[in-house]
Amino acid sequence: MLLLLEQILNGLQFGVMLFLLAAGLTLVLGIMNLVNLAHGSLYMVGAFVTAAVTSWSGSFMIGLAIALPATMLVGMLVEVIVLRRLYPRHHLDQVLATFGLILFFNELVRVLWGPRPVFLDVPEFLNGSVELLPGIPYPAYRLAIILVGLLVALFLYFLTQRTRIGMLIRAGASNREMVGALGVNVGLLYTIVFGIGAMLAGLAGVMAGPVYSVEMGMGEAILIQVFVVIVIGGIGSIRGALIGSILVGLVDTLGRSFLPTALRLIMDPSRADGMGSALSSMSIYMLMALVLFVKPQGLFRAHG
Numbered sequence: 001m002l003l004l005l006e007q008i009l010n011g012l013q014f015g016v017m018l019f020l021l022a023a024g025l026t027l028v029l030g031i032m033n034l035v036n037l038a039h040g041s042l043y044m045v046g047a048f049v050t051a052a053v054t055s056w057s058g059s060f061m062i063g064l065a066i067a068l069p070a071t072m073l074v075g076m077l078v079e080v081i082v083l084r085r086l087y088p089r090h091h092l093d094q095v096l097a098t099f100g101l102i103l104f105f106n107e108l109v110r111v112l113w114g115p116r117p118v119f120l121d122v123p124e125f126l127n128g129s130v131e132l133l134p135g136i137p138y139p140a141y142r143l144a145i146i147l148v149g150l151l152v153a154l155f156l157y158f159l160t161q162r163t164r165i166g167m168l169i170r171a172g173a174s175n176r177e178m179v180g181a182l183g184v185n186v187g188l189l190y191t192i193v194f195g196i197g198a199m200l201a202g203l204a205g206v207m208a209g210p211v212y213s214v215e216m217g218m219g220e221a222i223l224i225q226v227f228v229v230i231v232i233g234g235i236g237s238i239r240g241a242l243i244g245s246i247l248v249g250l251v252d253t254l255g256r257s258f259l260p261t262a263l264r265l266i267m268d269p270s271r272a273d274g275m276g277s278a279l280s281s282m283s284i285y286m287l288m289a290l291v292l293f294v295k296p297q298g299l300f301r302a303h304g
Contacts, residue, residue, distance in 0.1 A: 002136060007257045008250065013142045015249020016149025020204035021222065022229040022241040023156055024197025030236020031169060032087060032190055035094045038078070038101035039201055039226070040219020046071045046202025047209040047218065048109055051120040060123035060210075067206050068199050075198020079191050087190075102220065109216045120209035145207045152200065156238050159196075169193060225252070228284050232291045234298025243299055248284050255280035 025039045046067050054063035082101065086094045121127075122141045129137035160166035168189055172179045180186045205218075212218070229248050233240025260276025267275070291299060 003257075005132075005136060006138065007253055009138055009142065009146070011250035011253030012246060013145050013249070014253055015246040016146050017204055017208055018222070018226055018229050018249055019149050019242050019245035020152060020200050020207070021226045022233070022245055023152070023238055024200035025226055026230045026233070026236055026238065026241045027169075027193055028197050029230065031172060031193060034083060034087060035091050035098065036083070037095060037098040037223065038105065039197070040221075040223040041102050041105035042071055042075055042198045042201035042219070043205040043208070043222070044105065044109060044216070044219040045074055046205030047120070047214045048113055048118060048205075049202075050206045050209055051118045051214050052113070054120060060121075063120075064206050067202055071202025071205070072195045072199035075201075076191050076195040078198075079194040083194070084187065084190075105219075106216050113216075115216060117213045117215035120214050122210040141210060145211075148203070148207060152203070153238070153242050160238060165189075165192070225284065228288050230298075232288050232298060234300040237298065237300040240298055240300035247287065251283050251287050252280070255283040259283075 021039065021043055024042075025036065028034050028036050028039070049067040049070050050060070050063040052063075053066045054060050057063065078101065082097065086097055126141040126144050128140050130140050130143055131137050158166075160169060168179060168184055172184070172186055172189055176186055179189075208218075225248060229241060229244040231244075232247060233242070233244030256277075259280045260273045263272035263276045263279075266272075
């Protein structure tokens with residue numbers, strides 16, 4: 001029971017991490033109709049900037065405070081210089097251009113920080129554990145990730161449903177020409193939306209830094225799972241991104257933890273381990289296929 005609870009929390013923490021990435025990407029994909037493969041590069045930029053500033057200042061919080069606006073600024077510059085020209089182009093052109101951005105950012109990181117991974121320690125005030133129930137401790141930093149993800153979800157709900165910019169975002173997603181005709185600067189609106197998405201990717205990189213390795217190309221490894229989340233949740237839906245992220249995080253973590261052991265009950269250990277490992281690797285894709293079979297548009301409609 002203790003192991004099950006721990007793995008559920010690990011799955012929730014991984015799901016929240018995916019949500020921070022998926023929320024920004026689904027906004028960009030659903031509103032701007034832009035396929036941005038370079039979203040993972042912004043996640044990498046957030047992690048590297050945090051590691052560099054933390055190493056220089058000795059404070060993780062200073063690293064966090066600088067990394068978020070820095071990543072947002074990088075995202076807005078990329079949108080203005082490169083991506084703005086891609087909105088009317090075919091998705092294949094967008095894929096090729098943003099793949100080029102991945103190569104650019106990887107090379108930029110290699111030049112600035114070298115090819116080796118950079119280490120980022122857990123902040124001192126979170127370097128411990130919290131006893132959730134008697135005899136059940138859990139790392140405080142992982143709990144902090146879950147809390148941050150839930151707060152971001154509340155912020156995005158408030159932003160999109162209760163503010164004027166949220167109203168414009170939803171209106172711009174439905175009919176860009178009509179919103180532009182009403183005097184709204186749609187170009188500036190898109191730049192702000194992309195900047196918010198970039199900042200969320202940077203926040204995911206900040207939170208992932210002390211847990212995973214901060215290294216060149218770290219964004220590509222997680223990007224496929226983020227796209228799976230968006231497809232499951234429904235393209236353009238923040239609520240779908242949250243639910244999809246938690247589902248993917250739980251299925252992936254619990255599958256890797258318990259599937260080989262469960263298969264050992266019905267087959268020999270070596271075969272069970274091999275089959276369990278293969279099935280757990282495919283589990284999120286099987287989940288996606290099941291969701292699409294039942295609801296081809298994803299769990300929630302766009303912009304919900």
